[in-house]
Amino acid sequence: MDNSIQSTCPVLVPEGERKPLSEIERSIITRYRHKLYSKFVRAISDYNLIQDGDKVAVAISGGKDSLLMAKLFQELVKHNKIKFEVEFIAMDPGYHPDIKKLLEENCKYLNIPVHIFDGKIFEVVDRIAKDYPCYMCARMRRGALYNKAKELGCNKLALGHHYNDVIETTLLNVLYSGNFKTMMPKLKAQNFEGMELIRPMYYIEEHHIEQFTNYTGIWPLNCACMVAAKKIGNKRYEIKEFIKNIKKDFPDVEKSIFKAAENVNMEAILGWQNKGKKYSFLDFYDENE
C-alpha cells in the first residue's frame, strides 16, 4: 500500500458560522432528509432496531457521527411513531480538559441532555496495553457504556457507526485478518443480559455526515485520543484511501462490498464459524446425494 497515504486522524473543521439550533434541527428533515433522516429511519425499520417500550442509550463521543445520531434520535422521538425513550450518555475516557469542555458546550448548544461520566480508560490502557491500545480501549469502552446504559434502565445501546465504517470493517477483515466478517446492524450483548447493541446509522454515508457538520458550523471532537494518537498508524485510514482510489475506476465499489455480506453463497464457501464452532464444506459434502 502507498506509504504516503494518510495514517493519522482526518480533522473536520467547518468553514462557516455556527447555525442557530432551530435551523440545524429543521435541516435534518428538509435539506438533509434523504441523505440522513430517511436512511436512519430505513435502517431502524429494515433491521427492526427499535420497538415500542424500548429505552435506548445513545452513545455520544462528541465526534461528528454521534452528535448527528443524537439529533436524529430526538427527531424520531418527536415523530412519535415508535413509543420509546432515550438517554444520552458520554464516557469521558480521560479527555484533555479543553476537549471535555468542547463536548459539554456542543451538547448544550445542540440541546442534548447528556450524562457525562468518568471512565478513566486512557490511563489504564496506556499502562496495561501500550502496544495495542485501540483494541483494549474499544473493549473497555463498550463495557463502560453498557454499564451506564443498564444503570439508566436502558435495554439498548446505540452506536454511531455508519455505512463507510461497515464497508471498511468488512474489507479490513478480508485483507488483514483473513476472515469474512461484517459489522452487524444489531447484536445481543454477551456479558450484559437483555442488552442489545444497535447501529441505526448503518445506511448513512460518511461524506453526507461531513456535509451536514459543515453546514451546521459545529466543531466536532476530532482525534480526542490521548493514547494511540501519533503513536501508531491506523489501518482504517489506509483502507479509506484504498477504497477512494478503487472508486475512481469502479464507482460502485462501496455498494458491492456492503452487498457482499447480504449475498453470501453458502455453496461456494470453504469454511465458516457458528456459535464458536468451526465447520468445513466437507462436513456436509455427502449429504443429500
Ligand SMILES: Nc1ncnc2c1ncn2[C@@H]1O[C@H](COP(=O)(O)OP(=O)(O)OP(=O)(O)O)[C@@H](O)[C@H]1O
Ligand atoms: N467516549 C465515548 N462515549 C460515548 N460513546 C462513545 C465514546 N466513544 C465512542 N463512542 C460510541 O462509539 C461509536 C464509534 O466510536 P468511534 O471511536 O469509532 O467513533 P467515530 O467513528 O470517531 O464516531 P464519532 O464521530 O461519533 O466519534 C461512536 O459513534 C459513539 O456512538
